[in-house]
Amino acid sequence: xxxxxxxxAYARAVTLLGxxxxxxxxxxxxxxxxxxxxxxxxxPEPPQVWSVIDEAALRRPxxxxxxxxxxxxxxxxxxxxxxxxxxxxxxxxxxxxAASGSFTILRFAEHELPDVVYIEQLTSALYLEKHEDVDHYxxxxxxxxxxxLTPARTARFLTEITRGDAGGLLP
Numbered sequence: 001x002x003x004x005x006x007x008x009a010y011a012r013a014v015t016l017l018g019x020x021x022x023x024x025x026x027x028x029x030x031x032x033x034x035x036x037x038x039x040x041x042x043x044p045e046p047p048q049v050w051s052v053i054d055e056a057a058l059r060r061p062x063x064x065x066x067x068x069x070x071x072x073x074x075x076x077x078x079x080x081x082x083x084x085x086x087x088x089x090x091x092x093x094x095x096x097x098a099a100s101g102s103f104t105i106l107r108f109a110e111h112e113l114p115d116v117v118y119i120e121q122l123t124s125a126l127y128l129e130k131h132e133d134v135d136h137y138x139x140x141x142x143x144x145x146x147x148x149l150t151p152a153r154t155a156r157f158l159t160e161i162t163r164g165d166a167g168g169l170l171p
Contacts, residue, residue: 001062001071002051002104003034003120004041005078005086010071011035013063018122041081050085052144054096058088058161072162079155087148088157096147097140105137 001010011031019027040046053075061068079086089096104118117128117137128134149157
């Protein structure tokens with residue numbers, strides 16, 4: 001679940017999973033920073049965000065049922081923003097090229113700035129700038145979006161999961 005879309009409770013639950021021994025102040029700082037970045041989505045010139053999410057991320061009860069229900073509702077809300085596109089790759093589509101891990105492709109309005117692939121890790125991040133690396137990730141993203149539900153069908157799917165109409169909130 002991309003950090004730009006996370007509720008505070010979900011962000012806290014995810015952060016605690018990777019930093020169980022961290023002091024409460026460190027967890028609070030990490031969660032606060034993640035939530036502050038979300039201001040970008042409602043800024044005067046928000047970035048275009050296109051996210052493809054594996055259904056497994058929607059079904060895994062991170063933080064418990066109530067936290068997940070609120071998180072799914074948040075996804076529905078965010079998907080309504082004109083600059084945000086969310087798609088889900090449902091289980092029925094089988095495996096996909098990004099099953100090995102999540103990534104973000106950063107594209108800039110300034111043409112002289114090259115595209116960058118950002119891979120967030122537990123204690124650091126990796127930035128890939130080589131043209132062939134970025135091209136490979138772009139190809140994977142294109143395949144993912146073709147495999148995924150359309151944005152409109154994704155919004156209905158998220159609502160169905162939240163209500164329990166698509167096999168229940170939890171597997």
